[in-house]
Amino acid sequence: MSTDTSTALTERTAPGTAAPTLVVRDLVVGLRPQRHEPPDALPLVRGVDLTVRPGQSVGLVGESGSGKTLTALAVAGLLPAAVHVQGGTVDVAGREVLGLPEREARAHLSGHLGVVFQNPTPSLNPRLRIRTQLRDALPAGTARRDAADRAAELVRLVGIDDVDKTLAAFPHELSGGLNQRVVIAIALARSPQLLIADEPTTALDVSVQAQVLDLIDDLRARLGLGVLLVSHDIGVIADRTEHVHVMSGGVVVESGPTHDVLADPQHEYTRRLLAAVPSRLTRTPVAVAADESPQLVVRDLRRSFAVRGPGGRVRHAALDGVDLTVARGQALGIVGESGSGKTTLARIVTGLETADHGSVEFEGTDLRAQNRGQRRDWRRHVQYVFQDPYASLDPRLTVAQTLREPLELNHVDLPRGGVDRRVDELLDEVELPRAFRHRRPDELSGGQRQRVGIARALASEPTLVVADEPVSALDLSVQARILALLARLRAERGLTYLFISHDLGVVRFLCDDVVVLRHGRVVERGRTEAVLEDPQHPYTRALVDAVPGRAFA
Amino acid sequence: MTTEIAAILVEDAPTATHPAASDVGLSRRRRTLGAAGVAGAVVLGVVVLVTIAAPVLVGDPLAQDFTAILQAPSAAHPFGTDELGRDLLTRVVFGGRSALAITAVASLVAAVLGLGLAVAGALFGGAVDAVAGRLADVQLAVPTIVLAIVILSFVGNSFVPLVAVLVLGAWVLTFRVIRGHARAVVRQPYVEAARVAGAGRWDVGRRHLLPSVLPLFFVAVTLSASAVLLLESSLGFLGLGVQPPQPDWGQMVAAGQARLSTAAWLALFPGLALIVTIVGLQLLGDGLAERFGTGRPGNHGAAR
């Protein structure tokens, strides 16, 4: 093993015609047969073929359950215990590994392939300093003296400037973006020829996402790495890969040069998937009746939380003086990265949280000055749609019970049969079959649950709906249908939307106006088209530029 | 509309195993207690029935017979007799009466106390929760054996102080288990959704929190009963519990210890009765925990 790192990392064959670093043929991955169950289940991954050449970036795209992650883990030899490879060949750096004894395969793979995972911070050992983890990842037999230099060099290689501080830190002291760079450094520690990145930026903010993807691109070019990039994000695939394989239901339905596949999809599934990308959804303009009196006015809203930092407890300002005016029937998008205060704003407007300072006025009345009747009205008129469709329904209640709750709590004057009729109407409204009223959440899919969540919000006939990332937990095609539903409801009922999202495409589809939040302050506001096409504030510009797949959209 | 619905129906498969759903929502994997749980329930049922029916089934636990002192188990005395010629079977059955009565009262009071504090803390948060948490910390920092020695030696070891010691030693068990769950539940979006829909604290407690916590409560009662019985018998063994001549399992084992080499049955039978009951409770508790998918709360601080 070479310890002269600079040469080890740079002297590599140029990309192009060299022998492939990864060849997968007819890969089949399935559940390990259980003792008492007949092994009749269809394998989870069936007949996947892949080739990755040095310096080439190959994408694997698909929705949840498509088998893309299992394929990547099978190549890396990291399948969970319940799953195993049932057939095919995996050839890494010229050597077939599936037929090798476990120990030998592990040794070969770890020497030629590095893996980057989705959640950076949990992917590092919380108990060990970064320095230790990097040294552990170096090839066996690296001398102590060299190990220190090599660790520092790896940290520099992944673009971290403050080398000493990073090396001495524990993972929980670093940001997610930094930790993902460290994970990449660990993957590179044994000078691999292939990098497998499984949703490497899904857990990160857009701006950090762009930096990490830039880093991977840069390393690919400089070190001649082959990259297998697994992602659900078509924008990321469009920007970062030369070749793409589209997976659905455990098989590759289409593959080819990324540009060709995205520009001219041949398979039906690929076409549907691409049509569901938010920025491609055709929006139907909604005419908003110009109304002078605003429905919601937020003035100088401030809220801070005590946060445990490295130097003890500090007050962190989630909202630092936010002003907003929302007209009746308007759809206002609030965009910002994590920590921008967008969720806190939504929670204060719906009364789930109280502000330290400032006021929220609904229909001209300050929330704190409401009398009983006004308060009841406000409760009925302002509703919330939650982000996580799994946690926002009580697992013990049927759909009908969930939908009855707001009706009962608000003492809506409905006779017994009337409540049942209202439940049916609500199900119709969100396009769910009436028979679903007897189902419990665990019998519903994510998209169906989110529909129930929307129906619950509609139950008390609200006029203002606050939606906090209502589609971010859903697959692309489901997301498109929920967005269409939200757009239809707005058009039919004249609802006002306060729509929180990190996804500019989603906001562009649903909202007329947009407010950009950063560190608890509004940095820019205006018509959605105007702000996204021609951002004035440098932060907005950076945010817009960082969104992957602009060329594709 | 119908084609739209068809599309929604297939839009993605139901996913009951979402991690966020399983960590708080109690999954319904199994409808039965399982073989071990049923066995525990049966054993416990038999023990309870026998002790309740004791006056009908056996004679007087205090009746002495000096013609039959320290007899080994025989047909006339299946468990043998003690140094005063009292029938050991009778005493074991009656010993269960006091042990089980004290255990039942103490574990129920402890569990209700733990449930009340945990639910109140979760619903009201802030100071209520802080005070409840602090109480639990203090309880954990003052070992139960210290409480027992102080209270039982100064105040005396009648029924009430004994139950008080056991309650003080065991309420934290239920409290800790339910508190973790209750705090997670009130932070769930579905509870926030209820609040947005106009639910007050009582509505949240009644509609969402209590129903969600109840299965866990039954598990906690059962498992804390086994811990309480262990503690009760240990106190009896140390001479801090039920006083002679009233029989009590722990106390009888202590009395039998002196004659271990000549009359081992004196210690063995009450001890075995104790083990059977404790194991019955634990099996039932584990079965309930499996049934409700809550995991075994006994992992976090049993009392012995």
Next chain:
Amino acid sequence: MALLDARPAAPPTLTALVAWLRGLRLPLSPRYLGGRLLTGLVAVWGAVTLVFFALYSTGNPALLLVAPDAPPEEAERLTRLMGFDRPVPEQYVTFLGQVLRGNFPDSIRYGADPVPIALERLGASLELGAVGLTLGVLVGGTIGYLSATGRSVWTRRVPLSIAVALDGIPTFFFGILATLVLAVWLGWLPATGSTGPLGLVLPGLTLAVAFVPAVARVFRTALVDVLHADHVRTARATGIGRGRLLRRHVVGNSLGTTLNVVGIQAGVLLGGAVVTESIFGWPGIGQLSINAVQNRDYPLVIVCVLVIAVGFVLINLLVDVLAAVIEPRLRS
């Protein structure tokens, strides 16, 4: 690790030393230690208060604290000394003051200051505790490890089933069963009352068995959790061997949680220690306190209880510090 980074050539000046110490990043902030210490003091104060009110509830504490055959003047002297004739808040303050100064009435049975008597027995308790703890942690840890990482059903299930079965046996009854089999029937060991090395076997074993189920179960749960953690997968991808992976990434990361949960159960385990001493007549503080209760030697009871409470707080403090050393996330 940090040692390697210190430049060997750096002059040994004070500033360099300070910088070096900073570089070490001592795992425990004074803040953390202070907080833990405060909790401990509150607990001791709680125990003292408990004793006071228990005494007070008997009506005339002074009569309890002197020998039954002592002249009435003795009770009066004590009443004045401890302030039992004054209003409750004042009594309480006086009582606290006396406790702080270590002033207790003489032991009724021994007719001497109870503090040295109690402290003298502490050594025997620590000896037994060390043996029981070491044995219990080793056996419990091994069972937990096997049940979480064993490759065959036998290594995973059988040892754990034994540990679970032991959980249903009260400590005192296990001690008696062990005595019956090993001492009475087989005659391998002395039954009770021996303090020699052989005499340590039965009490040590009994105390260890009180620890085993808790340690095994908690360690197993922690191991299984860590085995499924993302960082283990990262380490696997680096080609680390199975043994090293388990040692460095799985076992190491499970110790903190295990220590914490077992620490919470320390009070329960202390009860087991008192019972064990009592079964085997082990001359430790647990047996002393139980004997004092039976002899109605209330001054000695109070001192024993306070010594146990302080010892318990110190053990808890040690556990917390150890857990923080093992688990960096607990430090901030």
